Amino acid sequence: xRIHLYLAAVALAAALSAPAADADDAGxxxxxxxxxxxxxxxxxxxxxxxxxxxxxxxxIANQQVAGKKxxxxxxxxxxxxxxxxxxxxxxxxxDQQAVVAYMRSLAQ
Numbered sequence: 001x002r003i004h005l006y007l008a009a010v011a012l013a014a015a016l017s018a019p020a021a022d023a024d025d026a027g028x029x030x031x032x033x034x035x036x037x038x039x040x041x042x043x044x045x046x047x048x049x050x051x052x053x054x055x056x057x058x059x060i061a062n063q064q065v066a067g068k069k070x071x072x073x074x075x076x077x078x079x080x081x082x083x084x085x086x087x088x089x090x091x092x093x094x095d096q097q098a099v100v101a102y103m104r105s106l107a108q
Contacts, residue, residue, distance in 0.1 A: 024105075027098030034087050035060075035099070043106030053083055061106040073100045 032041070038049045043061030050058045059065075065073070074096045078088030091099065 024098070024102065026095055027100075027102030030091055030095050030099050031102045034090070035103075038084070043103060056083070060103055063107070066104060066107045070097065070100050073103065 031039075036046075038046055038053075038058050039060050040046045040058070043059065045058035045060075050056050074093070076084070077091065077096045077099055078086060080086035087096070
């Protein structure tokens with residue numbers, strides 16, 4: 001009986017963690033597709049793109065970005081900012097949230 005409860009608990013934990021892993025994967029995939037070319041794979045900014053943009057700070061793996069609220073970051077992702085293009089039509093709100101979560105993981 002104990003082993004059945006243990007196996008049920010393990011199965012439940014795996015089932016509950018799968019959507020979180022999928023969201024993490026979705027955020028990383030969207031970031032790599034839409035953001036990494038300017039912000040860098042590690043969030044520290046692509047120096048060649050920063051130079052092309054007149055010395056713009058493209059780093060997002062920092063405390064300033066980490067201090068922003070999710071809604072503010074999602075608005076920037078959806079609407080764009082400065083030379084950053086809007087991604088609101090190509091990313092669902094859930095995907096935008098996944099990108100925000102992935103961005104936050106880069107700052108840790």
